[in-house]
Amino acid sequence: MCKERIIHTILFATALLTIFIIFRIQYDVYFLENAEENKYWVRKTFSTKTYNFVALGDSRCQYDVCPQKIEEVLSEYQCFNMGYEGCGFYKSLLKIGLARCKSEPGTIILLAITPRSLSDEKEVMDGTKIKQILTMSIEQKLWIEYFPYSYALFDRFSIKNIKASNKGIRLKNHFNGWTAVYPTKINESRSDGSYSRIFRHSNSRQGIELLSFVKKVTEKKFIVIGFFPPISKSLLVIENEKSGFYRKKFISAFIQHGGFWLNFSNKYETFDGSHLHAKSAEKFSTDLALKIKNEILKE
Numbered sequence: 603m604c605k606e607r608i609i610h611t612i613l614f615a616t617a618l619l620t621i622f623i624i625f626r627i628q629y630d631v632y633f634l635e636n637a638e639e640n641k642y643w644v645r646k647t648f649s650t651k652t653y654n655f656v657a658l659g660d661s662r663c664q665y666d667v668c669p670q671k672i673e674e675v676l677s678e679y680q681c682f683n684m685g686y687e688g689c690g691f692y693k694s695l696l697k698i699g700l701a702r703c704k705s706e707p708g709t710i711i712l713l714a715i716t717p718r719s720l721s722d723e724k725e726v727m728d729g730t731k732i733k734q735i736l737t738m739s740i741e742q743k744l745w746i747e748y749f750p751y752s753y754a755l756f757d758r759f760s761i762k763n764i765k766a767s768n769k770g771i772r773l774k775n776h777f778n779g780w781t782a783v784y785p786t787k788i789n790e791s792r793s794d795g796s797y798s799r800i801f802r803h804s805n806s807r808q809g810i811e812l813l814s815f816v817k818k819v820t821e822k823k824f825i826v827i828g829f830f831p832p833i834s835k836s837l838l839v840i841e842n843e844k845s846g847f848y849r850k851k852f853i854s855a856f857i858q859h860g861g862f863w864l865n866f867s868n869k870y871e872t873f874d875g876s877h878l879h880a881k882s883a884e885k886f887s888t889d890l891a892l893k894i895k896n897e898i899l900k901e
Contacts, residue, residue: 640746644746644747647735651682652702653703654703654710655669655673655712656681656712657669657779658684659684659691659831660714661687662716663683663714664683664686664687664781665883666887667780668883669778671887675895681778684699686731688725689731690720690721691815692726692727692728692729699711710894711825714830715828716841718797720809720812720847721845770785770786771785782880783878788879790834790836792873797844801840809856813856814859820860827864827894828853828856829864829890832869832872833875834872838868864897866890870882
């Protein structure tokens with residue numbers, strides 16, 4: 603009798619768990635993606651591996667710079683993308699980016715500069731996304747690393763990316779730090795409204811902290827390269843008119859502090875006006891690497 607009761611209890615519990623899992627997956631259409639994304643951010647943030655080529659910036663860096671394409675051109679470099687959406691060039695991002703660099707002369711730090719990444723917007727200055735990940739408990743990190751699907755199943759905590767608000771966009775997070783974007787449709791004016799609102803309440807700080815960082819690391823014989831990621835023509839007008847950021851003045855100061863600067867046209871197709879889709883990002887990354895090879899390394 604006791605054995606039968608135990609068997610019935612186990613079967614009943616198994617049935618309930620199965621129903622729960624089916625319901626959970628049906629309810630959360632991003633279940634699998636959330637599991638992989640959590641693992642991506644934990645590895646990206648907590649790995650201790652270092653590289654001799656590190657790309658640093660906000661979401662335009664995260665989506666636009668493909669390390670694989672850079673390594674195909676610059677075979678002597680190992681590249682990692684340390685782009686964090688919504689994070690600016692302040693203490694949190696600069697510290698975590700520098701920690702991933704090899705401490706040897708010739709290491710390249712690639713900086714994807716955007717007016718928002720140098721703004722006084724609180725989330726950008728605080729590095730909210732990075733702090734959110736860094737404050738995770740050891741148990742959370744281990745759970746995500748070794749049991750990512752069960753974590754996403756039972757815990758609503760998720761290091762959200764843009765997918766929650768951008769239906770029709772498929773993201774593929776690569777463990778070299780790059781996020782590839784595969785949109786179902788292109789809308790290059792999509793970001794115009796949001797950036798107009800952002801710059802209504804924030805202003806550029808002209809990169810004072812970043813310029814000090816550039817001077818510091820170039821004195822250690824690092825190669826620091828800056829560029830403006832390609833965006834749509836309409837968004838470029840909005841940033842120039844409303845952000846309070848002066849591009850020519852910043853480039854001049856960047857070079858004076860020891861950095862190299864690369865210029866690109868806006869010929870690359872974005873999916874939302876602000877970020878490149880995967881195919882465009884791969885093309886841009888190849889062109890970026892060739893410019894570094896021919897104009898800076900002069901190989």
